[in-house]
Each structure stands twice: as C-alpha cells, then as structure tokens.
Amino acid sequence: MTRRRLSVDGQPVEVDAALGESLLSVLRSAGRTAPKLACGRGECGACTVQIDGRPVMSCAILAATVTGDVVTAESVARTSPDLGEAFADNIAFQCGFCTPGQIVRADALLRDNPCPSRAEVAQGMIGNVCRCTGYVQIVDAVCDVARQREAAPQ
Structure with missing residues (x-):
C-alpha cells in the first residue's frame, strides 16, 4: 500500500492505494459512492469521472497514475x-x-x-x-x- 494525496472534487483526499489498484476502487474506499462498479473493464461508463475536465472510466485508470483533479458526480x-x-x-x-x-x-x-x-x-x-x-x-x-x-x- 502506498499513501497518496488526490484532489477529489476540489478537496485534498488522503488514500491508500495498492500497486495496480484502480482509481474507482480508491475513490469508493474514500467514501465516494457516485462512481459505480459495473463492468470493471472500462466498457460501460458507470464509473465515469473527470480528470482535469476529461471524462474517463475510473475502473480502467490506475490510481497511481492520477495527478490531476478528479471530479465525481457529487x-x-x-x-x-x-x-x-x-x-x-x-x-x-x-x-x-x-x-x-x-x-x-x-x-x-x-x-x-x-x-x-x-x-x-x-x-x-x-x-x-x-x-x-x-x-x-x-x-x-x-x-x-x-x-x-x-x-x-x-
């Protein structure tokens, strides 16, 4: 586990992320419930968030690669x-x-x-x-x- 700081909905959020863990998993662990786990392969969009204004499927993004502001439906x-x-x-x-x-x-x-x-x-x-x-x-x-x-x- 690696402790990381993410910007989520304009607020700094401290998260624990395992190597290879998806952004969706980390967001859900941090209490963000709007992004949903459905396909787990980046095919359905239920987990869509924005990173620096660009919509992405958070189940297909590694949390360790995220450096921009994450915006959820909340x-x-x-x-x-x-x-x-x-x-x-x-x-x-x-x-x-x-x-x-x-x-x-x-x-x-x-x-x-x-x-x-x-x-x-x-x-x-x-x-x-x-x-x-x-x-x-x-x-x-x-x-x-x-x-x-x-x-x-x-």
Missing part, C-alpha cells in the same frame, strides 16, 4: 444542478445506476460544446451505457440543458 451535482433536474424532468433514468456517470460525461460535453446538436450529444455520450432508457431521454435531457443555458441571461 461535485457536478453542486456545480451543475440543472443536469440532474433535466434528467429527472425528461425521465432520463429508470434504475438510476448509470445516471452519475451519464451526468459527469454530459457535464464535460456541455463544457466543451455548449450548443451541441442532437447528433453531437448522441455521439458525445457514447461510452456510457444505459440498459433501461433507450438513450432518447438522455439526449433530450442534455439538449434541454444546452438550450436553457444558451437562453439564460448572461
């Missing part, structure tokens, strides 16, 4: 509550297991492209699997947030 819920509200309004979840990862990816997508087309949203959300909704509601939710943000007074 932080996105505080900084972008409109995303969670739009997911609820559009019924963009059923079981909710994938929702934290979806919202983290949507946050990064909208930061990089504040006015995406539906096709750009659909393309940008690839990598985050949802077995319940069929994705239409997820795309609707992200597009609604983009429209609302664009229409908001500056």
